[in-house]
Amino acid sequence: MSQFTDRMIRAAKLDVNVYEEVEADGEAMGQAMGVVILSSLAAGVGTIGTGGIMGLVLGTAGALAGWFIWAWLTYLIGTKLLPEPQTQSSPAELLRTIGFSSSPGLLRILAIIPGLGAIVFMITGIWMLATMIIAVRQALDYTSTLRAVGVCLIGFIVQAVVIGLLVSLFGAPQGAM
Template sequence: MLDAGTYRDVEQDTAANGQAALTIVLAALAAGIGAILSRDVLQNSLGVILSSILQWIVFSFVAYFVGTTLFSNAQTSVTPGQVLRTIGFAHAPKLFLVLGIIPILGWIAGLVVFFWFLAAAITALREAFEFDTGRAIGTGLVALIGILIVDIILAVVFGIGSALFGGFSAVGRSMF
């Protein structure tokens, strides 16, 4: 999952779009199964999958924008599809998030998988953009910040929205 040649091949293979998306969905399912002890997976499975797909798209497009504007060089010739494919495959280590179902291993697996994903994403970006490692790290870190911002916005919007609607329904129950 850190083989540069694999990412080079995926970058050029437009038929791998579906496989990249499938990797994202399977990784999301693995994360959902791994989190079975901490929440109702059946209730949140769709949310986990949609969130993972959104994070993949945001990471890829932020990386594309940053890589083609801030960090571009003479060799930079990449399409959004190439970035989506390579980053999709970089999510493969997240399949190991299924280990989260084991109480002691869950947080350890999560930490290892996070850094493994970062290494895979940096390798994918380096190959897709034909960057040196420093530019790939910079692009990856900015894209990661993009995901964090989107996650915070979604948490605020849906968290506050849930709290408000929950509060209103509690008031309604007490009144009737």
């Protein structure tokens, strides 16, 4: 199995060691961004059934934009607003870890199956939140998982509001977000 695939599977399994590994591997940025792009494409494909080609385009773009907003907010909240005394991280370290936390998002492609869309997006969303919490805890050297939960939830809520505002302003096909 390739290192890339192995890392994605381990990340989805909440393997703490893979998050430490990619945090320390400066060469893993391309892989991490590959996971984010594949996960976003899977979200777009998953919306084809309800949104057609526009669902594919807007679903992919929305997932990618949402991830970048959430990543940026997570860095700011985790390192500037809620750091622990030992917190040390660069944007690149955090992006590598949370990039791999998008691994469960590849399953969003299954939302293309009629009748499964909402449940697939709900399950993968919860799973991705769990992987994000582990990634943040490891990248920011938190001793408290609860702090990582707070950072992720605050970032997610702000990101959801921003995406919601963009959708209300520009519209999106049903199921694209």
